[in-house]
Each structure stands twice: as structure tokens, then as C-alpha cells.
Amino acid sequence: MVDRMTIASASPHRSVLADALVRRGALANTLLVVAGTAFTALLAQVQIPLWPVPITGQTLAVVLVGATLGTWRGAASMALYLVAGVAGAPIFTGWSHGLGADVLPSFGFVIGFIPAAALVGWLSERRWDRHPLLSVAGFGLASAVPFAFGLPWLAAVLAHLGLPHDIGAVLNAGFTPFILGGVVKWLIAAAALPAAWRLLK
Numbered sequence: 001m002v003d004r005m006t007i008a009s010a011s012p013h014r015s016v017l018a019d020a021l022v023r024r025g026a027l028a029n030t031l032l033v034v035a036g037t038a039f040t041a042l043l044a045q046v047q048i049p050l051w052p053v054p055i056t057g058q059t060l061a062v063v064l065v066g067a068t069l070g071t072w073r074g075a076a077s078m079a080l081y082l083v084a085g086v087a088g089a090p091i092f093t094g095w096s097h098g099l100g101a102d103v104l105p106s107f108g109f110v111i112g113f114i115p116a117a118a119l120v121g122w123l124s125e126r127r128w129d130r131h132p133l134l135s136v137a138g139f140g141l142a143s144a145v146p147f148a149f150g151l152p153w154l155a156a157v158l159a160h161l162g163l164p165h166d167i168g169a170v171l172n173a174g175f176t177p178f179i180l181g182g183v184v185k186w187l188i189a190a191a192a193l194p195a196a197w198r199l200l201k
Contacts, residue, residue: 015125016070017193020200029073036065036077037084040113041091048181049094052105052154053174056093058113060185063142066117067124067193074117082110106174108153112146119145129193136190143186150174 022028043057066074085092086099092110096102120129120142128134154174158165 015127016121017068017124017129017196017200018070018073020197032069033073033077033080036061036069036074037081037091039065040078040081041089044091044093045095047093050177052157053109053150053178054093054106055178055181057185058093058109059116059143059146059182060189062113062116062146063120063139063186063189064192066120066142067129067139067189069117069121070125071118071121074121075114078113078117081113085110105154105157106150109146109150109174111153112149115149116142116145124193130197132190132194135194136187139186139190143182143189147175 018032022032040058040061043061046057048055062078065077068074069077081091085097085103088097090097092103093106094102099107120138123129123134123138123142128138151170151174155165155170158169158173163169
């Protein structure tokens with residue numbers, strides 16, 4: 001007779017870390033999505049203030065939430081983060097909310113959190129999060145996704161403000177300052193998930 005852990009690891013619906021810890025169900029899924037949003041809000045307050053885009057712990061939260069919850073719950077958690085913050089919940093960086101001057105330049109990155117979480121969740125459902133080398137590759141890909149949304153958005157905002165918005169200016173404002181911290185967060189996530197799976201075993 002095949003034991004429950006074997007079934008759980010073989011099933012595509014029981015393949016992420018959250019499912020190894022919590023029985024899947026509507027209430028559990030809802031609480032996990034909300035918890036992922038809260039975790040992202042918390043790490044958003046870990047910041048090095050810069051303008052127009054601050055350095056924060058959000059990206060680390062996004063990839064950890066996506067990998068832990070899987071594709072749709074990870075994406076739902078980031079969508080809730082975006083909607084709640086725009087609606088007025090003080091969960092963006094510096095406990096900000098809405099689309100004021102302190103949020104607008106970096107809001108494209110927040111949009112990018114949704115597909116980033118979905119991507120790393122999709123990869124984790126295929127066990128990339130259980131192997132160090134695959135984790136490095138998967139988390140690296142997911143960490144790059146917010147820039148695909150954030151940099152064009154930032155360029156548009158800078159242009160609207162009448163500020164330099166050529167490719168060099170945009171990269172200097174929204175990419176270059178984040179390289180070192182991004183690599184560190186990427187490697188932390190890539191080490192944390194395989195370690196968590198080893199502990200479960």
C-alpha cells in the first residue's frame with residue numbers, strides 16, 4: 001500500500017511546501033493567500049530608502065511566497081497585496097498606500113510581483129524548489145520578472161515627470177542599485193526552500 005507521503009509527493013496538487021504542512025481546503029487556501037500578503041507587506045518595510053525606487057525585501061517575499069504556495073495561490077497573494085495597497089491598506093514600502101508620488105514610480109514592480117510569484121510557484125510544483133541548482137535557476141528567473149514590468153513603467157513615470165527617461169537613466173534608477181541586493185535575496189531563497197524540504201524529510 002502506498003503511503004500518504006508518496007501520494008502527496010506524486011500528486012501535482014500536493015507538490016509545494018504549503019501542502020506538505022497544511023491540508024488543502026478552501027479555508028486553508030484563503031488563510032495562506034492572506035498570510036503571503038501579510039508576509040510581503042512585512043518585508044516591504046525592510047528597506048534602504050532611494051528615489052524613485054527603494055531597495056526593499058519585497059522581492060525576497062514574492063519568490064518565497066510563490067514557491068511555498070504554488071502558482072495560483074502565490075499569484076493570488078500578490079494580487080491581493082496590489083489591490084489592498086491601492087485600496088488604502090498601508091502595506092506598501094514605508095507603510096504607504098494608494099498611487100501617490102512615493103508609490104507610483106515603483107508600482108510597475110508591484111504589478112510584476114504577480115507573474116513572478118506565479119512563475120516560481122509553477123516551477124516549484126515541478127520540484128525545482130527541492131534541488132539547489134534548479135532552485136538557483138528558478139529563483140533567478142522569477143527575480144528578474146518584476147524588472148520586465150517595473151522598468152517600462154518607471155520610464156513612463158519619469159517621462160511624465162519631465163525627468164530623463166532614456167535607457168541609461170532608467171537602468172540607473174531602477175536596476176543597477178538592485179543588482180547586489182537582488183543576488184543576495186535570490187541566493188537566500190534558493191537556499192531556503194531545498195533546506196526546508198530536507199527538514200521535512
